[in-house]
Amino acid sequence: MIVNPTIAGAFTVAACFAATKQWTVSLRDKRRIKHAISQLIRLKELIDLSQQHRGTSSAVCAGNASLTGKLTFLQQEIDRFIAASENTDMQKLPQWLSFVDHWPRLKKQVQQRKLTSHQVIRQHNAMIEGQLSLFDDLSRLYNLHHFMLDNITRLSELCLDTLRAAEILGQMRAVGSTLCARGHGGGAETMMLSFQRLTANSRIAELLRETAGIRNKELIAILAGQNDRIERDTDLLLQTIDQQVLIEGAITLSADEYFKTATRAIDTVLNVFSLIINYAADNHAKLN
Template sequence: MTLLNRMNMSQKLTILVVFLLLIAAVPMTLYVNTAITDLDSTKREVAGAGPAIALQKVVQYVQQHRGTSAALLGGNDSVANRLSEIQRELNKAVDIVDAKLKGAEISAKTASLWSLQKQRIVEIAQAVTARQLKTTESTAQHTKLIADILFINEEILEESGLVLDPVASTYFLMNASLINAPKLAENMGQMRALGTGFLSAGSLTDEGRAKLMGMFSNVSMFFSDFMRNIERATQSDMAMKAALESKSSEVKALIDKTLHMTNQELIQAKELKLPANEYLAEYTRTIDNIYSYNSIAAENLVQTLEARSQDLQQGVSIMIGLLALALASAIAFSIMIVRSITLPMQEAIAVANAVASGDLTSRIEVNSSNETGRLLQALKTMNDNLVDLVGKVRSGTDQITTASGE
């Protein structure tokens, strides 16, 4: 208490104001930090969505390369030019992924894995062009390459935080667009490659028929998973729901048509008569429609994440501005309160000191009715009474002096 006793009123009030500001600053700081953390997480998701979506284009062209390679290695030389076109598009897609990865926060491990897959893309393409692979070997290497690229996609989704998105709509949309759709397209891509190889060779083994039947049943399951997550994502967004539902029936019809062709011309066929080029073109058209449909979902995902990022950025800016305004107002108001207390107190002290020194000529103005105002009023009354008393004493003294002289 000794320290407090040595402090004057203004110092005590200043300490009290600072203490109250610190108490208010703690929850405010926590709130702002939480908002900034959410903003950073959303920005990281937006950055991660770019390469994840670009990787799907790489997978799409690798799938086309796989199917066309199967036809070429099966003896169909007419697809050689088409294979060269696919390779050029694949190289462009790889360059886009490289550009997208520069803006994403991915680990050195994931970057290294991507570099390895780029090298494998080149090696497989060279081996197919030189016809150093059998059809089954080419299909197996392409399939392994796609599986590894999809693994990189999963790593990017995890490192960017997309798999842990806190909002239900974007969480389900991410699952549909970046997880379910690639699985659906890849399963159909494998059916395209296997079927093209069998039709080019003109024969279908029992093992090949069993593989096609297994993939046949998986396609419906993968498409169901994809549409279920799309439905969950669009429950609260009617515009998104309308955009996606308008094409879902078309995609489903194409898938059903392609599977029917596969069943009739391959799985149930006693003799393979369908030209490999027709089978390849039918599957390519269906898979391209799956990717086209999914691109709408992916675009909606990115737009939603970007809108959330902008809203959070605006919210953080507004909150910081309001906090700064509130802090400035609190400081200004605190100064006014401190001055409203200390200035009258200083005036009261000055009056008391003047009275104590015998000066009763002080002019005391009372401008408030609070505690300090009542103190000044009391000092004014005391000063006026002392002036009156001194006046009476002087008058009495003068009368005594006059009487003594008489």
């Protein structure tokens, strides 16, 4: 069979064009996915700053003036984050607009000491809940909810569950720091911390079940030992709360020491988030 050279050449050119187009689309997808994951990592940083600001500002409003410098630093960091987020996809989402509207007013009220510690915590809780919803909205905007770590575990859901587990610990950090700064229990904060302690216990247990149930050999190796660390650090925090904060009489534990104990537990949980999201960034082709 004799093949017309012109036709053969046309097929070759078409094949090369198709391959080039496929490579271009693939490269564009990789860049889009890496950008999407980087935006989620940035949003996690904002949540972390907001959680630290909640604990610090509630302690300051309870009378711990030694944290005033840290409070100012955190406010400046959040302002910088907002300024750096101009012209990003986050700006299009209602939860982001709600946050940038609320933050300046909350910051001013804290600076002027117009809020009680209880009010500071409640406003921050609502603001951070909005940021967690924004994380979910961004995941859906970038179609990351289709990414599977195994047959049943969604990347975005596990990441969000990890952030929510860290958030209940963050709430306990804020309330406990307030009580330690005040030097005695009682009132709304004691009731709040007692309730949060129960919630944290169940939420951490659920996260441990989720991570233990992952059926991805590569990720299992990356997460090896993390559950033990989470249990160790959260157990220490809960023990500290039971023995040194939720007690009758004077609380002698310093707000700074309590803050450090709580932060260690939070950081251990957030390390799991970092390991999972970094794995996704490096292996997204396998997950989609």
